[in-house]
Amino acid sequence: MLIYLPIAEVSVNAFVLLGLxxxxxxxxxxxxxxxxxxxxxxxxxxxxxxxxAVATEANQIVASSFSGVLAHLRRKTVDLKMGTVxxxxxxxxxxxxxxxxxxxxxxxxxxxxxxxxxxVFLGVIGALMFVESLNAIRRARAAGxxxxxRRKHRGWIHAxxxxxxxxxxxxxxxxxxxxxxxxxxxxxxxxMxxxxxxIMVPAMIYLLGMPTKVVVGTSLFQxxxxxxxxxxxxxxxxxxxxxxxxxxxxxxxxxxxQIGTRxxxxxxxxxxxxxxxxxxLAVCGKLAADLLLMPTELYSLGRPGGGH
Amino acid sequence: MRIWLxxxxxxxxxxxxAEEVVLGLSQEQVSxxxxxxxxxxxxxxxxxxxxxxxxxxxxxxxxxxxxxSEPVMVRRKANRFGIWINTDAVEVxxxxxxxxxxxxGPLDQVLTAVEDLRHKISINRAIRSVxxxxxxxxxxxxxxxxxxxxxxxxxxxxxxxxxxxDQQTLFRTSISMPANLTEGDYAAxxxxxxxxxxxxQFETTIDVRKVGLERWLFTLSRQQPLVYGLMSLxxxxxxxxxxxxxxxLLRNG
Numbered sequence: 001m002l003i004y005l006p007i008a009e010v011s012v013n014a015f016v017l018l019g020l021x022x023x024x025x026x027x028x029x030x031x032x033x034x035x036x037x038x039x040x041x042x043x044x045x046x047x048x049x050x051x052x053a054v055a056t057e058a059n060q061i062v063a064s065s066f067s068g069v070l071a072h073l074r075r076k077t078v079d080l081k082m083g084t085v086x087x088x089x090x091x092x093x094x095x096x097x098x099x100x101x102x103x104x105x106x107x108x109x110x111x112x113x114x115x116x117x118x119x120v121f122l123g124v125i126g127a128l129m130f131v132e133s134l135n136a137i138r139r140a141r142a143a144g145x146x147x148x149x150r151r152k153h154r155g156w157i158h159a160x161x162x163x164x165x166x167x168x169x170x171x172x173x174x175x176x177x178x179x180x181x182x183x184x185x186x187x188x189x190x191x192m193x194x195x196x197x198x199i200m201v202p203a204m205i206y207l208l209g210m211p212t213k214v215v216v217g218t219s220l221f222q223x224x225x226x227x228x229x230x231x232x233x234x235x236x237x238x239x240x241x242x243x244x245x246x247x248x249x250x251x252x253x254x255x256x257x258q259i260g261t262r263x264x265x266x267x268x269x270x271x272x273x274x275x276x277x278x279x280x281l282a283v284c285g286k287l288a289a290d291l292l293l294m295p296t297e298l299y300s301l302g303r304p305g306g307g308h
Numbered sequence: 309m310r311i312w313l314x315x316x317x318x319x320x321x322x323x324x325x326a327e328e329v330v331l332g333l334s335q336e337q338v339s340x341x342x343x344x345x346x347x348x349x350x351x352x353x354x355x356x357x358x359x360x361x362x363x364x365x366x367x368x369x370x371x372x373x374x375x376x377s378e379p380v381m382v383r384r385k386a387n388r389f390g391i392w393i394n395t396d397a398v399e400v401x402x403x404x405x406x407x408x409x410x411x412x413g414p415l416d417q418v419l420t421a422v423e424d425l426r427h428k429i430s431i432n433r434a435i436r437s438v439x440x441x442x443x444x445x446x447x448x449x450x451x452x453x454x455x456x457x458x459x460x461x462x463x464x465x466x467x468x469x470x471x472x473x474d475q476q477t478l479f480r481t482s483i484s485m486p487a488n489l490t491e492g493d494y495a496a497x498x499x500x501x502x503x504x505x506x507x508x509q510f511e512t513t514i515d516v517r518k519v520g521l522e523r524w525l526f527t528l529s530r531q532q533p534l535v536y537g538l539m540s541l542x543x544x545x546x547x548x549x550x551x552x553x554x555x556x557l558l559r560n561g
Contacts, residue, residue: 006529007525067552108397241536246540255551298385299457302382303381
């Protein structure tokens with residue numbers, strides 16, 4: 001069944017969209033990731049304009065994170081104070097990101113920016129995950145699984161000014177690192193249409209030293225507001241949020257996530273991670289090939305002036 | 309049919325031209341809805357004349373259907389630092405968003421180049437490009453790329469031999485319009501030609517509009533973007549929450 005998307009102005013098969021939403025949903029349920037970083041490139045592959053894919057994906061992330069945040073709030077596993085500090089950074093970052101996005105859109109280079117960001121981030125993260133999970137599997141085989149050493153030195157963070165007490169996390173640290181983390185995540189949300197959990201969660205654990213139990217809830221809390229803000233910025237400056245597309249992806253995604261969670265329980269963590277790493281590297285490889293190989297059509301059409 | 313034509317002839321005030329077009333359209337409006345998959349328009353009509361069919365070359369009919377013109381930025385990729393990026397760009401001042409030319413024979417035989425130029429019939433004549441940056445010498449390759457890309461997407465069509473003409477009087481053709489249409493007034497022009505020269509022409513418009521939900525969402529997103537953005541968030545949250553709540557109920561109940 002073909003469906004005409006009013007903002008993207010293309011006809012797409014509705015079942016393909018539901019299926020894509022479902023597939024990424026299954027993966028995000030299995031691996032406990034948001035899935036934005038897989039969904040946005042997949043939308044490029046089926047012919048959605050990158051600007052629409054990024055803005056719509058931000059909208060979808062708000063919705064798919066919403067029930068998660070509620071659950072964490074009920075369990076009191078959200079550090080609201082830390083979340084707010086991260087959020088302030090996130091809002092600044094999102095505004096910066098949309099500015100850069102719109103500037104490059106006017107130059108006709110926004111596709112390149114988005115694709116380059118994806119190749120770099122997916123490549124780095126995929127490779128790191130792949131190596132790490134390979135090592136974990138090897139260790140598990142060799143010595144029945146030793147706990148990996150964690151929390152390296154974070155001395156320099158304690159030397160920074162503007163200290164603040166975060167009771168829920170049991171931390172007394174400067175606000176500069178969390179604001180910076182927030183800014184980076186905000187920029188990524190605006191340019192790549194991702195929640196940024198894959199950057200924020202490791203940063204919170206290893207850089208800020210937050211307890212693991214509040215990390216996911218707090219990052220979801222930040223993500224929901226930053227992606228919400230990004231959605232509004234894209235909607236008001238680029239007119240690229242396609243609600244029909246978002247709802248179709250969402251419905252597929254929610255159902256997929258429920259299925260994925262059950263599959264995830266049955267598999268070993270290392271196997272899951274290596275699978276995810278392979279998938280991330282595959283998407284990265286496809287995007288990189290598009291940039292590196294000579295395209296069959298060298299010319300492309302666009303609107304002059306880049307809209308805004 | 310002969311009686312019908314005869315009646316028509318009676319109704320016609322004495323015209324200036326010897327051969328004129330009486331036109332019919334299968335639809336005068338194309339509505340882009342959520343389920344829009346493109347549209348096929350049948351353009352048909354008859355030639356009315358007050359004298360017997362003239363001797364000499366057979367009557368040819370050329371039908372064009374033209375969407376609203378708008379400026380287009382054509383960009384070309386080049387290999388820089390190992391990756392393919394957009395480098396050169398040429399702005400085409402006006403290019404129709406849709407263009408179909410159907411003719412009763414091969415277009416270059418049905419129409420002389422002079423007549424084509426005068427009436428702006430073939431696709432190349434409809435594209436206007438004036439100022440290009442001085443750094444780019446091969447401007448024409450950008451215009452060619454525009455025509456090539458739009459032809460591949462079914463937006464530009466050259467339909468030689470696709471107009472059927474019966475006894476030099478009745479004609480019909482069908483033009484299929486793809487799903488990715490631009491809104492606006494589409495001009496349908498019909499030319500009658502003999503021996504490469506245009507004898508008479510007739511023009512009418514077909515309205516292509518988004519309707520219903522499509523119209524509403526599109527207008528809202530452009531005129532009230534903040535409201536649209538907030539609404540998108542609310543709908544998405546409600547849908548996501550609703551779907552997960554429904555799934556939970558389904559599993560528990």
